[in-house]
Amino acid sequence: MNMNIASSMRSKLVRMILVLVVAGSSLGLQAGVPKTAAADKPIFKDISKHWAKSTIESMAGTGILNGYSDGTFRPDDPIQVDEFIKILIMSLTEKTKYEKLPVFWKEKVWNRFDPLDQRAYSEKFGYWNFQPAAKGYWAQTYIDVANEIFLVFAEKFYNYKANVKREEAARIIFHTLNSIEFTEEESYSRRATWGYKDIPKLDDNGKKYAGETMTKGIMSGYDTKYFGVGKLVTRAEALTIIQRLNDSTKRKPVKIDLTNVPHVIAPIYFNMYKRVEILATNKMKLAYDKFVEIGSKNSKELSSLNSTAIRMFKDKEAKEYYLSRKNSFEIFKYEASLSVFPSNNSYAASIYIKDNDSWRRQEKSFEDFFVYLLGETQGKLILSEMETAAKKMQEKSIESNYSKDLGVYLLTVGSKTGNTINNVSFILSEKTKGA
Numbered sequence: 001m002n003m004n005i006a007s008s009m010r011s012k013l014v015r016m017i018l019v020l021v022v023a024g025s026s027l028g029l030q031a032g033v034p035k036t037a038a039a040d041k042p043i044f045k046d047i048s049k050h051w052a053k054s055t056i057e058s059m060a061g062t063g064i065l066n067g068y069s070d071g072t073f074r075p076d077d078p079i080q081v082d083e084f085i086k087i088l089i090m091s092l093t094e095k096t097k098y099e100k101l102p103v104f105w106k107e108k109v110w111n112r113f114d115p116l117d118q119r120a121y122s123e124k125f126g127y128w129n130f131q132p133a134a135k136g137y138w139a140q141t142y143i144d145v146a147n148e149i150f151l152v153f154a155e156k157f158y159n160y161k162a163n164v165k166r167e168e169a170a171r172i173i174f175h176t177l178n179s180i181e182f183t184e185e186e187s188y189s190r191r192a193t194w195g196y197k198d199i200p201k202l203d204d205n206g207k208k209y210a211g212e213t214m215t216k217g218i219m220s221g222y223d224t225k226y227f228g229v230g231k232l233v234t235r236a237e238a239l240t241i242i243q244r245l246n247d248s249t250k251r252k253p254v255k256i257d258l259t260n261v262p263h264v265i266a267p268i269y270f271n272m273y274k275r276v277e278i279l280a281t282n283k284m285k286l287a288y289d290k291f292v293e294i295g296s297k298n299s300k301e302l303s304s305l306n307s308t309a310i311r312m313f314k315d316k317e318a319k320e321y322y323l324s325r326k327n328s329f330e331i332f333k334y335e336a337s338l339s340v341f342p343s344n345n346s347y348a349a350s351i352y353i354k355d356n357d358s359w360r361r362q363e364k365s366f367e368d369f370f371v372y373l374l375g376e377t378q379g380k381l382i383l384s385e386m387e388t389a390a391k392k393m394q395e396k397s398i399e400s401n402y403s404k405d406l407g408v409y410l411l412t413v414g415s416k417t418g419n420t421i422n423n424v425s426f427i428l429s430e431k432t433k434g435a
Contacts, residue, residue: 044073052236059239064090075236078163082139084238085152085160086132088172089142091242092180109180112269113149121148151176166219166228167202169241170209173218176245182269187278187342189215192254196221198229217251218244264288268307270323277308280345287347290372291338298365309339312362314354336362338369346429347373351390353422359390373428378406382426389415389424400424408432 043060044067047053056073060066064087067073092109105113113121125145132138143160146152152172177183189211193199199207210227213219218241221227233241244251262285263278279285288308295303295310302313304323311334313319322333335358339348349369351362366386371379389400399415409428416423 043067044071046072047075050075050236052240055240055243056236059243065235065239073235076234078232079235079238080161081157081164081168082143082160084164084169084172084233085146086139086142087238087242088151088176089145091246112180117149124148150179164233164238166231166233167206167210169233170213170219173241173245174209174212177212177216182273182275183212184215184275185277186211188256188276191256193227196225196227198226201229214254215256217253220252220254266307267305278342279340280342284340284342284345287373288340291340291369294365294368295338298368304334308342309337312336312365314358314361336365338365344429346427348425348427349386350423350425353390353394356394358394359387363387373409374406382411385413386424386426389413393417393422393424397422
């Protein structure tokens with residue numbers, strides 16, 4: 001066969017495939033991206049020198065965002081809200097498995113959903129194959145799912161066909177991280193935005209969203225020290241954002257200087273992740289380390305660190321059950337906790353009464369806690385007050401709620417009774433901020 005004719009036929013065939021792929025939508029919503037005959041050439045003819053070439057080829061190859069019938073990708077064109085939501089949802093799934101929802105979602109995503117939500121999502125979306133709607137608005141189910149799992153909030157978007165601004169993408173990614181991974185402690189993540197000239201244009205929530213995406217390395221500012229507030233997200237940028245969301249090795253986090261800043265790196269979400277916690281003072285950092293030591297020593301293998309709290313359990317079974325959970329519904333499976341609260345410079349000792357021996361099991365930890373903060377004499381007096389409050393709760397379900405001045409600290413006592421919770425908390429708030 002004449003080589004020119006063969007080449008022409010191959011070119012026509014590729015164009016025909018592309019037309020079929022994108023029929024009805026600029027996104028090519030149904031299928032993957034066809035490759036050209038030469039494997040070493042770009043999939044699209046307009047990305048060979050583009051900064052996001054490798055990302056486009058990698059992500060478009062999965063089929064979540066395709067090119068146009070003319071063989072172009074148009075990487076610098078803006079992306080619409082509905083398109084962004086569609087590729088976000090698809091990126092969180094094992095999209096080659098058109099089965100029921102629990103199998104369809106990526107395992108790490110599914111495990112971060114609460115069990116009650118898992119059941120609800122299975123019932124509501126269990127038989128949807130994650131394909132665009134054949135009738136009506138093609139993106140409606142993607143949007144419904146995104147709202148259902150709190151990746152977007154309907155009231156925030158009045159037009160899903162509008163182009164996405166960078167601060168809007170940051171908001172979506174923030175809520176996605178909160179649903180499927182974790183969000184940073186705000187006083188830490190906001191530091192990532194320091195020095196960026198257009199960040200002051202954002203409200204407090206906008207600064208939080210931008211800070212989160214920059215800290216995680218999913219979005220970044222420009223070399224000019226602008227985040228790009230008001231700037232539209234391009235198709236190439238959208239794929240880069242989604243790639244970094246799903247692949248932590250691709251992320252480029254902003255470096256945050258914590259020199260001379262009291263902080264700890266603590267496990268969260270049942271030891272699934274670790275994050276930086278900024279503490280109020282150096283004194284609080286020392287107290288945090290002490291509380292971890294107290295809980296670990298007195299409860300031995302029956303303690304678990306979570307964020308800025310050390311939690312103690314009744315027995316191994318209770319601890320194992322708690323740690324096996326992938327959600328926050330069973331937070332009261334632990335029996336006691338010692339905590340620091342950086343936001344209001346306070347310390348707390350709490351007991352969740354399980355049986356007649358709860359106080360006995362946890363008394364030593366509480367004694368060490370109060371003596372460390374208040375000294376031997378005052379510490380044991382407050383310990384005695386907590387024991388009295390716990391016994392009132394245990395024996396007669398009498399709540400104790402009061403405050404008293406202890407000099408350096410203001411003591412706030414709170415208790416709560418209920419069908420599943422019988423709790424007493426003693427909170428010591430430092431009245432003057434120390435070093």
